[in-house]
Amino acid sequence: MPYTSPAKINTEQYSPSFITHFENRKNITVYSKARPKVRNILKYHPNQIIAFENDPINYLYEIMAGTVKTYKILNDGRRQITGFYTKGDVIGLPVDGRYFHTIEAITEASICCHSKIQMKRLMDSDPDFTLKIIKSAHDRLRDAHEQMISLGRKTPDERIAAFLLKCQKWATLQIATQNSIISLPMSRMDIADYTGLRQETVCRIFSKFKRAKLITLLRSDQLILNNHRQLLKLANLSEDNSETIPQYH
Template sequence: MQRLKPEQSVFHEGDPARRVFMVTHGALKLYTLLADGRRQITGFMFPGDFLGVSIDEEYAFTVEALEDTELWWFSREAFDRFISDHPQVERELYRLAAHELAEAQRQMVLLGRKAAAERLASFFLGLLDRAERASGKAETCFDLPMSRIDIADYLGLTKETVSRMLAHLRSLRLIRLQAQNRVEVLNRSGLSEMADGMSADHIN
């Protein structure tokens, strides 16, 4: 098992891909550095997610803990043997890969076509859906372990815009902050309409 404190890295972009990891506790962010030095966060990982499952010889991104995090790790050779002996796990990995591809496609639409408030609403709905998959029941709240700047780097916005859009969603009574890192959804259908660009109240 590997334990990480906030801001500690699991691995860095370009490191040899020798291990596969599974998140058992906490949360992580995945990011890559652009040619001009800017950071693009490409995703967030939570308990049950796998890292490093790739045919490439190097990791394609850097992974860093958002909070106290625990991971199980396996050598790639041991992981390949385990998969060969447990076909049901291989099927689950295919399912996860398909889900990640769908998420990547949604992210492209989000960054390319949606206004700022729509992006944040879509992001929050995704976190709520994940909370429901983890608990197996309907939820109205979800944790927000990432910082405002992390959200901005994921959504292609500035930190100031994220804070402004957060205040806007609160003013419409779509969400409420139970704490700095805990969000309650007050109006899920309204948040969905915002995410789909159907609300006349959205702003850029």
């Protein structure tokens, strides 16, 4: 499948062979239950931009494979990453308006683009589907608020601990086998821009955690969590956020 230029979108037509398992968090295709005849699946490079901040919203993006980030940038270049997204995640809502963040691929990514109009048609016909969209928005909002307390009130150590646990959650959702090796597709800079720190600080905390035997760094982008319990304690996660509440990532 050819790569797509960021400016121009080539559409390829697919009739998907899979059925939604919305509740099955291991293998998710949120918006596929209604099985539209035609879907557009695109492939993106690392660092390729999928949509720009302030672009009119035309599509909902459903990640089929790979990792994607969303961010906002200030005029002097300061950047805040607002989220990382992996297989099964959906970015956007079928409303009239503009994207409030830029969407960019981190790894090679396959992304299913659902047109806004298509979405709205589906909503009209299927109230269940509509509920799923609202549930999705609710989950995104929960994530955003969790990140707000991280950025506003948590120490650098706590933020990194929370980030690592989030990575673990992504990993276990991506790979069916309970592999303890966690891969970090994003750069140190990305982690810094997500946690509101500098990359040097992120590095130092990684090293500190390594010295404390909390983690093992196999490579700069592969690690193992040795002491899940203590990380959880350190992360100061609000209640059951990480475990009990069902989410689809």
